[in-house]
Amino acid sequence: MREAGRLSTTPGGAGRIPHGYHLDAHSHPDGQLVYAAAGVLATTTEQGTWVAPANRVTWTPPGFDHAHRFYGDTDARLLAIPADECRDLVLRPSVFAVSPLVREALLALTSDSGRSPDAERRLRAVLIDELVEAPEQSLHLPEPRDDRLLAVTGLLHADPGRGATLAELGRAAGASERTLSRLFHTELGMSFQRWRTILRIHHAVLHLTEGRSVTGTAIACGWANPSTFIEAFTAVVGQTPGRYQAELG
Incomplete structure (x- = not known):
């Protein structure tokens, strides 16, 4: 190989x-x-x-x-x-x-x-x-096919820490909040908030792997409160960010 x-x-x-x-x-x-x-x-x-x-x-x-x-x-x-x-x-x-x-x-x-x-x-x-x-x-992290969802997820891929609401993202993408919320559930099988959390956790894993601090990672990925980030990371990854980072060495 x-x-x-x-x-x-x-x-x-x-x-x-x-x-x-x-x-x-x-x-x-x-x-x-x-x-x-x-x-x-x-x-x-x-x-x-x-x-x-x-x-x-x-x-x-x-x-x-x-x-x-x-x-x-x-x-x-x-x-x-x-x-x-x-x-x-x-x-x-x-x-x-x-x-x-x-x-x-x-x-x-x-x-x-x-x-x-x-x-x-x-x-x-x-x-x-x-x-x-x-x-x-x-x-x-499932990816959409619908053009309206693609526009919204594209904005978040470009800036995972972006704190815009679904309504605000919808205005930028030309779709209503209600329509986008329905599409997240029917096409991606999860809520908008869940999808954005998984996206942010993806980026958090990469930041931690590169040696960024837990607090710096939380801020870069859109969490204002590091303790909230730690809770979300632990729920998805199965261990705290600090434990995950310690085991990399």
Whole structure:
């Protein structure tokens, strides 16, 4: 997978990836797990973007077009899951919690170990069993198709900390607050506030990975009160910003 700090589109292997490296859209006939043992990974498909810090692993089923971007000095682990072994895993891109056993299995299966193909298959089976039971913890940000929603989400992508109300954003996009609220629920499956919170958490994860302070991250991502940011981050990511940042080292 690795060539002078770069990734190819082959579905397996390990490599140290520099901050900001982008792997263009591609697909595989097999499934793929991608794990950032250090750093942060963002995986994008037509269904949106998933962010995975080091306590999560991304899953892309066979045949899905997907792209990756890496943040921080990333220890990237890519593991192909043969198509005939994918039947018990979900049929959509997702992100799963990484238990200590899942982490060790991922590291072992993406390292040069000299194991036989049968031993590799048995270890993959253990990993798949663990992922089937693991909770989905998707830092998933769905992206709209409707032009009015695209205009609103585009404004927020450009400035995640923007404090405008949905009514104010609607005036800029030429749509009513009521219409936009309905579209967020019907097209994206969540409220405007929830979508904006996930967007901000995505950016917060990246800021923390780059070494910004918790308070500085809160302010940059639109929270006036750091304690409110800590509560929101913990609810979505599963650990406090300080704990997340401490574990990066």
